[in-house]
Structure formats: C-alpha cells, structure tokens
Amino acid sequence: MGSKERINRHKENIRCNILRAALAIGKGSGWNSVSMRKIADSIEYSPPAIYEYFNSKEALLQELARLGFLQLSERINQARNNSDNDPKAQLLLMWAAYWDFAFAEQHLYQIMFGVETTCCDINEPLTDSQVPAALFSEVIGLLVGQVEKAGEIIQKYYYACWSFVHGLISINLIGRHLPQKISEQILTEAISGIIDTLIAPGNNLSKEPYIEEV
Amino acid sequence: MGSKERINRHKENIRCNILRAALAIGKGSGWNSVSMRKIADSIEYSPPAIYEYFNSKEALLQELARLGFLQLSERINQARNNSDNDPKAQLLLMWAAYWDFAFAEQHLYQIMFGVETTCCDINEPLTDSQVPAALFSEVIGLLVGQVEKAGEIIQKYYYACWSFVHGLISINLIGRHLPQKISEQILTEAISGIIDTLIAPGNNLSKEPYIEEV
C-alpha cells in the first residue's frame, strides 16, 4: 500500500514544479510579470489547479521567499564553519556570504525583502533624485578638504552613510520594527562614527576608515 | 487674450489633482491598490482622460516620486541652513532630516526607492526569516561576552551591520550602481569598523561605538 506515498510524492513534485516555474519566470522577466496563468502554462495545468497547492499568489511567493531564507541561512552557516575560530573573521565572512547571496540570488533577495527594482530607474545625470547626493557631498567635501582623490573619498563616504540610513529605514518600513528610539540611537551613533573617521587627523581612509589608528 | 493662460492654469490644476488623488489613495490603501480608474473616479473624470496628462501609470508614479525628491532635498537644505557652520553638526542634522522625511512621508519614500512593504510581513517568532539574525547574533555574542545587557548590545550591533549591508545591497539592486569593487570595499571596511568597536577594550558602546576613545 505504498500508493499513498507515491501520490504524496507526486503532489510534492507538482508543488515543487510550481515553485520552480514561478522562480524561473521571476528571474527571466521580473516578479511583476509572474502570473498564475503563466505558471499554469509552464507546468501544463489550468490556473486554478495551483490553488490546490497554494492558497494565493501571495502565499506562493512567500513560500519562495521562505526557501530563500533557508538558502541564505545555509550560506551564512557554511561561511562560519569554513573559517577558523576567530569571531571577527567569522563575522566578516558571514556578512560576505550574505552579500554574495544577495547578488547570486538577487531575484530571491528581492521578494525576501521587497526591493522593487522597477521603480525609478533614473540613470541620467542631474535629475532631481540626485540632488540629495549633491547636498551631502558638498558638506562632506568641507571635511575632506583639498586632498588628492577628494571626489572618490567623498563618494565613498556618501554611499557609506546613505547605505546605512537607507538600510535602517527600509528595515523599519518592511516591518521588522526595532523600537524607534533604538533605531535613532543606532543612526546617530553610526553617522557620527563614520564622520569622525573623516575628521581624524592623519586618517588613512583606504585602509581603516572607521577606526582611528592605534 | 488671457484665455490661453486660464486654460493652462486649468490644465495644471487637473494635473495636480491627479497627483494628489494618486498620493491620497497610495497613502490610504497602499500603492498596490492605486489604479487609474480609482484616480479617475476621485477626480471625476474618465480613466483615459488621465493619459492626456501622463503617458502611463508608471510615469504618473515617477512624477510623484520626483516631487518626493524635491521635498526631500528641500528638507535636507533647510536642515543645513538652520544649523551653524560646523560641517559635522550639519551632516548629522541633514541625515536626521533625511530620516525624518522617510517616516513623515513614508509612502512617498516607498515609491522613491522601491521599498515594498507588502512582501513578507513575518512577525511571528522563530520563522525561517529570523534564522540569519540568530546566526549572526550568536557570533556577535562571542565578542560581547557575558556582560550586562548583552542581549541589547548584540541586537544593536546586529541591526547596525544588517542595516548597512542591506542598504548597500538595495542601492545596488535599485540601479544606482557603484562599481562593485567600491561597494565591496565599503562593505568590508564598515563591518570591520563596527566589529572593532566591539572588540576594543573598555569600549563605551552607548556613547561612541564606532571609534576608539582617544
């Protein structure tokens, strides 16, 4: 009486095909163009058949995101296990693993954290979206002074601050709320810290920008 | 012959109403539920009428985002002008202005930077999406040691690193590419810097976590 298991295996197989199809379409043409009908077409079933396996499109994508989290966790774990016992080295490798995952599986990362990539693809120079960068860069420039490669340094520090602020905002907006007070504390401390490395006399920006030399 | 101007004023007025209606719906029920028909309903015109003013829904939302950038720039500028001439103090206030804008106008911020908030609203404890946090926290814990309020400190450092990494990834995915090499450089330097403040003996985490005491 292994027929039950065979059927279960079969169902599991279809479920897996659905997920694979959705991911393939998402990777190929972006998440916006993923539709139940296209998935159904791809697995050669009728659209409502999918609802035997997932309650909604939302649930389907969420399951895909969940698998993404499993994969991400696996990579982070590997990074730790493949390194020696120094916690700092471990952390660096673990974050590098996180980083690598995000780009290797960028489509998964998008649904995991709701990063819309179709929004404002303003790549032309001097649009309104680039005014903030200009404003910040000007003031950062005052701290950097007239050194060599000032432009590069300013850009680097601007992106460092921006990444931090934008990341913290995104995480808050997505719903993983820290208490606002803690977020703001993290914010000001981090920005202040980054700025201090700019001010520090004799700083060697390209090596250890976020800590004074001992 | 001021009729031409009167007409232009009228058109500009309608255009503005369209934008206002879209923003109102977006604020009220989320951007996903903004539709041309609802906008049309709201301004008491037929749906295709909107296409006299905007080439597409995409263009409409992009214009809304553009106005958001103007507003953001304005706030950053004000923050600078309202402070004294110390660049560091200015930068702190400018980033605080950026932060405040993001939450005061969070719906605008969403379309400006493509932050989907409807994605994975996993607030239950111990889901797969929280495994990465646990992995990192464990290693951070090794650095923190058995001090008082270790949990809080770990959380704070985890969120600091995560914000940074996620922000940098998001910015790259959105399309404002820095050369990958520079991004990775910023990444490792920042993480390393944050970690070092943990390791530093006698560190005073709540005051100056990202720089050693002189």
Add this chain to the structure above:
DNA sequence: ATAGCTTTATTAACAGTGTAAAGGTAGGAG
C-alpha cells in the same frame, strides 16, 4: 458668422490579472 481644425473628454473595447464556483472524472474504500 460660418467653416474647419485642434483640443479635450467620453464610451467601448482588448488583453491581461487573481480568484471563486460549479462541474466532471478518475481512483481508492467499503
């Protein structure tokens, strides 16, 4: 003033979306 043209808006329609309800069909259980 009237003819014609431009602008502005409408209605109708197309192709696509997620999803629910109803119906059929096959396979296992009694």
Add this chain to the structure above:
DNA sequence: CTCCTACCTTTACACTGTTAATAAAGCTAT
C-alpha cells in the same frame, strides 16, 4: 459494484492598464 473523496478543468466575475473610435467644445481664419 457503489460511493466518496481528491484532483483538475471550464466558466465566470471583478478587476487591471491601455488603446481606438468618437463626440463635443472652443479657438482661428476666411
């Protein structure tokens, strides 16, 4: 062999963005 359950399909509904055809209004020039 009958019944029942699980699976799947067809049909349908209420939406979506967008286009084509059309009508009405207003300005311009004869």
